[in-house]
Amino acid sequence: MRIIAGLILFGLFTAVSPAFAADVFDGTKPLLCASIEALDCDPGVPCERGIPDIMGAPQFLRVDFAKNEIAGPKMTTKIRSVEKDDDQIVLQGYEIGLGWTLAIDRATGNARISFAGSDATFIVFAACTSQP
Numbered sequence: 001m002r003i004i005a006g007l008i009l010f011g012l013f014t015a016v017s018p019a020f021a022a023d024v025f026d027g028t029k030p031l032l033c034a035s036i037e038a039l040d041c042d043p044g045v046p047c048e049r050g051i052p053d054i055m056g057a058p059q060f061l062r063v064d065f066a067k068n069e070i071a072g073p074k075m076t077t078k079i080r081s082v083e084k085d086d087d088q089i090v091l092q093g094y095e096i097g098l099g100w101t102l103a104i105d106r107a108t109g110n111a112r113i114s115f116a117g118s119d120a121t122f123i124v125f126a127a128c129t130s131q132p
Contacts, residue, residue, distance in 0.1 A: 025089065025104055025105070025106040025107075025109055025128070025130075026084075026106070027065055027082065027084050027089045028065055028066075029065070029130045029131065030062060030063060030064050030065065030066070030130070030131035031062070031063040031104070031109075031128045031129065031130060031131060032060060032061070032062055032063075032128065032129055032130075032131050033060065033061045033062075033063060033102075033104075033111055033126045033127065033128040033129075034059065034060055034126060034127055034128075035052035035053070035057050035058065035059055035060070035061075035124050035125070035126050036052070036124075036125045036126055036127060037049060037050075037051070037052065037124070037125045038050050038051065038052040038055040038057050038122060038123065038124045038125075039122065039123040039124075040055060040120075040121075040122055041121040041122070041123065042121070047123075052124055055122070057113075057122070057124050058072035058073055058074070059073075060072070060073070061126070062131065063079075063091070063102070063104075063128070065079075065082075068082075070091070070093070070102070075095070077093050077095040077100075078093055079091045079092070079093055080092055080093045080094065081093070084106075086106070087105065087106060087107070088103050088104060088105055088106055089103070089104045089106060090102070090103045090104075091103075091104075097117050097118075098115040098116060098117040098120065098122075099115070099116055099117070100113060100114065100115045100116075101113070101114050104128055109127055109128040109129055110125075110126075110127055110128075111125070111126040111127065111128050112124070112125060112126075113125075113126060
């Protein structure tokens with residue numbers, strides 16, 4: 001019985017370990033990212049928090065590394081830059097007058113997306129998972 005319990009614990013540990021996640025978040029497999037919270041920020045005042053969909057951010061994004069693009073329900077944008085290190089994958093691009101950066105934690109899949117323009121700054125917190 002202890003051997004079975006040990007194998008179950010080992011299986012659970014390896015399924016959620018950073019080494020396993022690094023295989024998933026290695027910048028080769030497509031990802032589905034779900035927006036969790038959004039911030040709309042202006043200088044000199046606190047950022048406004050809200051639900052991403054209500055604030056104009058897509059609820060889901062598909063990251064396709066092979067096609068070098070990110071697709072939402074209304075538009076698709078090209079990834080112009082990809083940088084990887086041991087901790088994160090950072091994607092960058094430009095769309096509708098805003099520069100954007102998507103940083104994905106390679107161990108957890110947690111993501112931060114920032115959008116900045118001459119008169120707008122938005123931050124979206126998201127969680128990503130691999131797509132088959």
